[in-house]
Amino acid sequence: MRALWAEHAPRVDAVVRRLVHDLDEAADIAQEVWIQIFRALPTFRGDAQFSTWAHRIAVNRTLNALRRARRLLGAHEELTEETAMVEDDVEQPFVRESITQALDKLPRGARTVFVLHDVEGFTHEEIAGQLGITTGGSKSQLFKARAKLRRLLAPLMDHLSSPTMEDGYAAPLA
Amino acid sequence: MQHLSPERIAALVDEPATHDERTHFEQCARCRADFVAVRRIVAAAASERDRPTAPLLSWQQLSTALHVDGVLAPQRSALVTPPSEIRPIASAPSLATPSSTSGHGFRGWQRVTGLAAAAAMLITVGVAGGRMTMGSATALGDPSPAIAAVQPAGPVSLAAQFRTPDEARASLHSAEEVYSGALLWLAAHDSAIAPRQIGGAQAAASDYRHRLEVLDAAMATARRALYEAPDDPVMNRYYLATLGAREVTLRRLTTVLPASQQVLEY
Numbered sequence: 001m002r003a004l005w006a007e008h009a010p011r012v013d014a015v016v017r018r019l020v021h022d023l024d025e026a027a028d029i030a031q032e033v034w035i036q037i038f039r040a041l042p043t044f045r046g047d048a049q050f051s052t053w054a055h056r057i058a059v060n061r062t063l064n065a066l067r068r069a070r071r072l073l074g075a076h077e078e079l080t081e082e083t084a085m086v087e088d089d090v091e092q093p094f095v096r097e098s099i100t101q102a103l104d105k106l107p108r109g110a111r112t113v114f115v116l117h118d119v120e121g122f123t124h125e126e127i128a129g130q131l132g133i134t135t136g137g138s139k140s141q142l143f144k145a146r147a148k149l150r151r152l153l154a155p156l157m158d159h160l161s162s163p164t165m166e167d168g169y170a171a172p173l174a
Numbered sequence: 175m176q177h178l179s180p181e182r183i184a185a186l187v188d189e190p191a192t193h194d195e196r197t198h199f200e201q202c203a204r205c206r207a208d209f210v211a212v213r214r215i216v217a218a219a220a221s222e223r224d225r226p227t228a229p230l231l232s233w234q235q236l237s238t239a240l241h242v243d244g245v246l247a248p249q250r251s252a253l254v255t256p257p258s259e260i261r262p263i264a265s266a267p268s269l270a271t272p273s274s275t276s277g278h279g280f281r282g283w284q285r286v287t288g289l290a291a292a293a294a295m296l297i298t299v300g301v302a303g304g305r306m307t308m309g310s311a312t313a314l315g316d317p318s319p320a321i322a323a324v325q326p327a328g329p330v331s332l333a334a335q336f337r338t339p340d341e342a343r344a345s346l347h348s349a350e351e352v353y354s355g356a357l358l359w360l361a362a363h364d365s366a367i368a369p370r371q372i373g374g375a376q377a378a379a380s381d382y383r384h385r386l387e388v389l390d391a392a393m394a395t396a397r398r399a400l401y402e403a404p405d406d407p408v409m410n411r412y413y414l415a416t417l418g419a420r421e422v423t424l425r426r427l428t429t430v431l432p433a434s435q436q437v438l439e440y
Contacts, residue, residue, distance in 0.1 A: 001246070002233055010226030017227055030230040031239050038245045099218050118219040139185070146184035150212050 001038060008054055012037075015058040018115045020066065021104055029065045033058045059120060063130050066112070102152040110145035117142050183208050187216050353415070375430045382427035389420040 013030045020026040037057050044053055103111055112131065116122040117138070122130070124138040131138070178186075178195060186195070186209060199206050240246040336342040396413040403409055 001240075002237070005229075005233060005236060009229035009231075011224070013230040014225065014227040017230060018222070023230075027230040031236060034231070034236050035239060035243050035245060038240060039243075099215060099222070114219070118216050119222050121220070121223065140181075143181040143184040146187070146212050146215065147180035149215050150180060150184065150208060153215060154211070 004050075005034060008051060009034075011051065012054050012058045015055060015120065016062050018100070018103065018119060019059070019062045019112060021108065021111070029062050032065060033061045036061050055120075059116070059122075060130070063112070066108075099149065099153065102149050105152055106145055106148060110141045110148065113138055113141040114145035114149070118146070177202065178205050178208075180208065184212050187213050353418070378430040379427060382423055382430065385423050386420060386427070389416055389423065392416045393420065 012033060013026075016030045016033060017023075017026050020029055037054050040057065044050065103115070106114065113127055116127045116130070117124065124135040124142075127133075127138045128135045133141075176198075178198060182195075183205060191199070199209065237246060336345065393413060393416045396409060396416060399409045400413060
């Protein structure tokens, strides 16, 4: 068990860490995740990679914990409510902010959707099912999260390089 | 010129643009730069998925929780673990988290009583109380050196010695060490909780069972109190001390039973 934990904890715990703002709360939830993983270990049939299976448990368990703590209730409204606070932060320089740090500035609902979609690779349909929202709500939160990250990271992103023609817009054809 | 909204630009990372939007991009360097920046953010986020971080828990913390939760069998090697490495709290089920699914509360309780130690009163309850139930003549009159070390003048006068919370916590930590060592020592040596010399193993087993009954009654009382005040550090330590005494007694009971018998109930 210890070997299993040692091998997979860095990635499993990373999932929890990305979804939970508070480090101490993240540690609490990580503990729940690993208890769940080891308890469910006899049911692991090997039809997926262990890392994939554990990753799924980590996401589900973390979302359950967040939901239990009512952190996700009214997430959509929360996004609107917290926008003003984040706008204030935009005025500050974020040259040294990484994306991970900037994530902490997002409202919880937007952060959760961004992490699930853009980091963990879930579809909007899966996210909607997990969070009990519509796919449209999931998309809306994702786009607001991205836009806010863009504003938060503007100094950093603009400093890295100016867009070139190669970097230019190349959206899929309609 | 009407720029695209930031949210719309963010959406265009994975949604097709309309003809008008494509035309706008060709003419607007600002929107184009925003789009490139968002796309870089999304790409960077995707690369985060496989980036490991430091574990949020140590194996010691996790294994403790696994033991409490019953996923791992009780540690039978506890008695040979050096006292300095033993954390009494680790072997004590937390009544603050009766649900096995709530590791959350367990760590919360760990924080509240993270420096959990048996105060002098609790050691007296756990050890001397056991002596009384064993009918020993030394019930209260012959404290072991470990007990004497943490019980020089009574809790009230001891409390007056502390000037800061850090001092009190340091003393708790020290008492925890003493308590762990005392439990280990008692489990191996204490003749006061040894079985009656007359009557053989059967009488000894009876004595141990009697003591277990008394300790269980004390634990039931503590448990009820903990449901009322789950974060109360005194009640947590009371329960912890009683639990430790119970474990010692169970181990002693095992030593007097025939090799073919296991302690499943008493």
